[in-house]
Amino acid sequence: MREEISEFPLARLFKYLPWFSYTVVEPMQQNGFTFKTDHFICLVDVPIIILHAQDDHVVPYRLGYKLYQHALKCRQDTQGKIIFHKFEGKHNYDHRFICRAPEIHDIISDFISTAIKESKK
Structure with a gap:
């Protein structure tokens, strides 16, 4: 914070x-x-996807990526994968408009499908 x-x-x-x-x-x-996101992300026992726009002016991109790097280090393999998806700044998604990305449906669908497959192993 x-x-x-x-x-x-x-x-x-x-x-x-x-x-x-x-x-x-x-x-x-x-x-x-x-x-305390950096603390709690280590405790989540399901796969996580972090979506972040490079031009986010509220939560700077570097902080989102730093959280992802921290999660890679603290989470166990049994907790599920953690995925970070970057949206280029040229799209002007900023903090609120990632939902406008044409590929957002596919990104989330792929993440869910992978999470379901992993949970059945």
Whole structure:
């Protein structure tokens, strides 16, 4: 969450100021605004697909990919595969419009089919 707050578009203007962490990040975390996705993704016992647009301005692409890399290291083979699918920035999907990708149906259908096959083994 610390990284996410610091990368939020409005916060980018202020994150280099010496008081930013003390007055913005820490109070948000103390008041329950914590996302422990990097912790919880290790506990999920089903296959996971992460879809991320390179031009996402809310959750930067590098943070999505960092989460994926972390999951590769912490998850066991018995928990199911983890797949990361990148959408090029040229498509302008940003944070909300991956659903407009013409191939989204096939990506998700393939993921589900693979997950079902893996679960029957």
